[in-house]
Amino acid sequence: MANTEELFAERSAIRADLLAGNRPKRAPVFASFTLEAACGLAGVSLLDAHYDLALAEAAHEKVCELFYSDSFPSGNLRHPPVYQLLGAKNWILSSSGAVQHPEIETMLPEDYDDFIANPYDAIMEKFLPRVCAALDGGAIGRGVAFAKAYQEFVYQTAAGFGIIGRLSQKYGYSAGTITAPMTEAPFDFVADQLRGFKGILMDCRRIPDKVEAAVKAALPFLLKLAIPPQPYPGMQGFIPLHLAPYMNPQQFERLWWPTFEELVVEMDKQNVGATIFAENDWTRYLDYLTRLPKSTVVWAEDGDMKKYTETFGKDHVFGGFFDPTITLTKSKEECIDVVKEMCDICMKSDHFYFTFNKGVMDVNSIDIAKLQAVLEWVADNAYY
Numbered sequence: 001m002a003n004t005e006e007l008f009a010e011r012s013a014i015r016a017d018l019l020a021g022n023r024p025k026r027a028p029v030f031a032s033f034t035l036e037a038a039c040g041l042a043g044v045s046l047l048d049a050h051y052d053l054a055l056a057e058a059a060h061e062k063v064c065e066l067f068y069s070d071s072f073p074s075g076n077l078r079h080p081p082v083y084q085l086l087g088a089k090n091w092i093l094s095s096s097g098a099v100q101h102p103e104i105e106t107m108l109p110e111d112y113d114d115f116i117a118n119p120y121d122a123i124m125e126k127f128l129p130r131v132c133a134a135l136d137g138g139a140i141g142r143g144v145a146f147a148k149a150y151q152e153f154v155y156q157t158a159a160g161f162g163i164i165g166r167l168s169q170k171y172g173y174s175a176g177t178i179t180a181p182m183t184e185a186p187f188d189f190v191a192d193q194l195r196g197f198k199g200i201l202m203d204c205r206r207i208p209d210k211v212e213a214a215v216k217a218a219l220p221f222l223l224k225l226a227i228p229p230q231p232y233p234g235m236q237g238f239i240p241l242h243l244a245p246y247m248n249p250q251q252f253e254r255l256w257w258p259t260f261e262e263l264v265v266e267m268d269k270q271n272v273g274a275t276i277f278a279e280n281d282w283t284r285y286l287d288y289l290t291r292l293p294k295s296t297v298v299w300a301e302d303g304d305m306k307k308y309t310e311t312f313g314k315d316h317v318f319g320g321f322f323d324p325t326i327t328l329t330k331s332k333e334e335c336i337d338v339v340k341e342m343c344d345i346c347m348k349s350d351h352f353y354f355t356f357n358k359g360v361m362d363v364n365s366i367d368i369a370k371l372q373a374v375l376e377w378v379a380d381n382a383y384y
Helices: 004-020 035-042 053-066 080-086 109-117 117-129 140-172 186-206 207-226 249-269 281-287 305-310 326-330 334-348 368-380
Strands: 235-241 271-283 297-304 317-320
Touching: 004 117, 004 140, 035 053, 053 140, 080 140, 109 117, 109 186, 117 207, 140 317, 186 235, 186 249, 207 249, 235 249, 249 281, 271 281, 281 305, 305 334, 326 334, 326 368, 334 368
Parallel strands: 235 271, 271 297, 297 317
Antiparallel strands: none
16 A cells, blocks of 8 residues: 555645646545534534544544545634634534524625725724624724634634644645635625625615625725735635525626626636635536636536536536435445446546535434445546
């Protein structure tokens, strides 16, 4: 069996070929599990793992031990200690340790003009105090609370990268398709964090001009969020996409797409590609996605695999589609048959990588042995 240095070299070469537009030796396998699933696999309390990073590392390592992947297969995007220091209402820690994002309305309809005129001031002076109890006070108290939360965020982020680095070195992982910061599509930011799902869709009908101006105002700081201090060629940032599949084509074309395209194009100019999670089914908007720079990678939840292969997959990297929960209802052979069919379709493009349709969140939603067999089959057989 290859040692970790050999594994790292082989996996890194496959990844480099994939992202450079060259035909890799085989389809890379990028498994995806959340901290919730990792803790379930390791028998670790999710609630405790948020505060004891040694427990979190043990949970992540359990995923590494159990499942084949060419890149680090487990991750966590949410840090409850930060939200608790802020008294945040937009990210809530449940008694089980799960972090939930409730429907919120941080920006009222009458606040549009202030946000459009100066989005940063509106967020800092008006919206954050509404959604974070610790920031709803005097300037000194607000500054102290913000400093404490930021310090915790830096600590949690650095510790998370430390876990990834140690386990990647131990198991010989290459980098994956996300190696730079996360940002949001401007429309999705205004919807998710400011107006709420119900509010934004109502605004699209009643005051589309204000919505259009607001998403344009949000673009500069979302771009700033996407670019690390020292970007280098080949970096891939992460953009989870939310609202577009629920919008009609006219709203999408006018209000959602233009600022998103501008964001991704500008990221590419600054050496940061976009790895976008296409939530739900983006098949009807694939023609738009093909306009994006070739550095764009799509992680698809659902959709017409043949159309992805023949359109987006001509010049761009794509993966996803495989639902790991089928391991509960199908035999091992049937699960592998599903993957064979997927590879037969998608590997007609040289730009396909294998991953799940979304990260596994609940260990009880999969059959471990069958999912192991699926991942190992792809690694052993998905050769170009």
